[in-house]
Amino acid sequence: MAEYQINTIDGGITQxxxxxxxESKDAELFRxxxxxxxxxxxxxxxxxELSETSDDLFLHLEDISVRTKIKVIAKKPEFITKCNKxxxxxxxxxxxxxxxYAGEETLSLLISRLRDVPILNSEAxxxxxxxxxxxxxxxxxxxxxQNNSGLCSQILRTANSPYFMRASKxxxxxxxxxxxxxxxxxxxxxxxxxxxxxxxxxxxxxxxEHGQDCAxxxxxxxxxAGAPYSECAKVRLIGLLHDxxxxxxxxxxxxxxxxxQHMVRVEKKPSFLAELVVFGIEHQKIGSILAHRWxxxxxxxxxxxxxxxxxxxxxxxxxxxxFCANNFLNNRDGEPSSPFYQKLEGYFFxxxxxxxxxxxxxxFLEYLEQSQEF
Ligand SMILES: [Fe+2]
Ligand SMILES: [Fe+2]
Numbered sequence: 001m002a003e004y005q006i007n008t009i010d011g012g013i014t015q016x017x018x019x020x021x022x023e024s025k026d027a028e029l030f031r032x033x034x035x036x037x038x039x040x041x042x043x044x045x046x047x048x049e050l051s052e053t054s055d056d057l058f059l060h061l062e063d064i065s066v067r068t069k070i071k072v073i074a075k076k077p078e079f080i081t082k083c084n085k086x087x088x089x090x091x092x093x094x095x096x097x098x099x100x101y102a103g104e105e106t107l108s109l110l111i112s113r114l115r116d117v118p119i120l121n122s123e124a125x126x127x128x129x130x131x132x133x134x135x136x137x138x139x140x141x142x143x144x145x146q147n148n149s150g151l152c153s154q155i156l157r158t159a160n161s162p163y164f165m166r167a168s169k170x171x172x173x174x175x176x177x178x179x180x181x182x183x184x185x186x187x188x189x190x191x192x193x194x195x196x197x198x199x200x201x202x203x204x205x206x207x208x209e210h211g212q213d214c215a216x217x218x219x220x221x222x223x224x225a226g227a228p229y230s231e232c233a234k235v236r237l238i239g240l241l242h243d244x245x246x247x248x249x250x251x252x253x254x255x256x257x258x259x260x261q262h263m264v265r266v267e268k269k270p271s272f273l274a275e276l277v278v279f280g281i282e283h284q285k286i287g288s289i290l291a292h293r294w295x296x297x298x299x300x301x302x303x304x305x306x307x308x309x310x311x312x313x314x315x316x317x318x319x320x321x322x323f324c325a326n327n328f329l330n331n332r333d334g335e336p337s338s339p340f341y342q343k344l345e346g347y348f349f350x351x352x353x354x355x356x357x358x359x360x361x362x363x364f365l366e367y368l369e370q371s372q373e374f
Pocket of ligand 1: 242243283284307308
């Protein structure tokens with residue numbers, strides 16, 4: 001027979017802790033679970049002290065998870081496998097499970113607050129949505145752009161830049177757009193959209209400048225390793241946007257973000273770990289979700305989401321230059337950072353190129369000082 005205990009943990013979340021051995025006819029335990037699920041929208045089920053159980057417990061958990069958001073605390077591999085099979089998330093401790101609720105709450109609050117902000121009404125945002133849709137077409141784009149002289153001239157300028165090397169000058173907007181194609185146009189609209197996000201998130205000048213430096217340096221690294229133009233353009237855009245989640249967190253939750261900054265400054269905790277403690281979620285995850293919701297290309301949301309951990313090896317060509325640039329800048333600015341020389345060597349190895357620098361730190365500093373254009 002299993003025993004159980006119900007308590008309320010910090011943050012008001014209910015936890016049921018099951019111990020002993022749960023049998024298939026453990027009616028009292030199952031009744032307690034059903035009762036809990038009738039009353040609560042979310043609950044933790046702690047199985048750390050459970051020695052063994054029949055499958056009925058998991059069937060029961062699956063049933064109640066239809067109406068109650070359940071997170072399971074378990075360390076036994078067979079329990080974890082069974083939970084994952086029925087779509088239940090598992091955590092090694094009550095604290096990590098509770099943090100995950102906090103993270104979900106942060107995310108849903110952020111998304112609902114984001115709905116009320118004017119950035120999604122911007123023209124650049126509507127243009128991104130159009131070029132991302134299956135019925136994107138040039139005549140419609142031209143109609144949407146007709147009153148935006150700033151964007152029109154950017155498109156013409158880019159199409160007539162040496163990289164696109166047209167035989168004759170693109171003179172109409174339509175010619176310029178055809179020369180560029182949808183992917184570069186989408187990048188151009190994302191730059192413009194990000195500018196309005198940057199203006200909206202306002203006061204965070206240092207994060208914006210960090211993004212601009214990261215964009216320039218990451219692109220310089222990619223170019224130096226012989227990456228083609230299209231790859232360099234992607235790296236530059238990721239560099240610019242990689243911390244957009246941090247901007248959003250700092251904007252929507254300024255007081256809590258002060259606590260994050262305090263931990264970064266005083267305890268020398270990396271920002272993403274401090275965010276986990278305060279918000280239950282990291283800026284990479286927020287940034288990746290925002291990039292996805294805003295219909296940015298997949299590579300952006302994937303690499304933004306992975307820019308500190310580098311777990312997704314198949315994105316290395318894009319993520320490594322950003323990782324190296326970001327950590328160089330954090331180190332330069334006295335923020336906690338990860339070592340990056342090995343990753344830089346790994347990137348050049350991947351690109352089959354020779355590292356062109358003898359004194360990396362000084363040469364990077366020099367590059368950033370001379371290249372001011374953004
Ligand atoms: Fe970051
Ligand atoms: Fe960063």
